Amino acid sequence: MAEQKEEKKHLFCPYCDEEIMGVDLPYCQVCGVTIFCCPRCRKPVTRDKRVCPHCGAEIKGEKT
DSSP: OOOOOOOOOBBBBBTTTTTOOOSSSSTTTTOOOOOOOTTTTOOOEEOSBBOOOTOOOBBBOOOO
């Protein structure tokens, strides 16, 4: 009998390193910072990054 492993992905806040409990929420429940996610891999990234450290995707800055 083959065992099926349920893989849960844990996401962590890029500012306080605490686990993000609700992936659908746009902010960290611990530090209250609004979370920005990479458009390609959907992992949390700090807003000052121009390249995703997880997948290497280019991240376009906010238009001002």
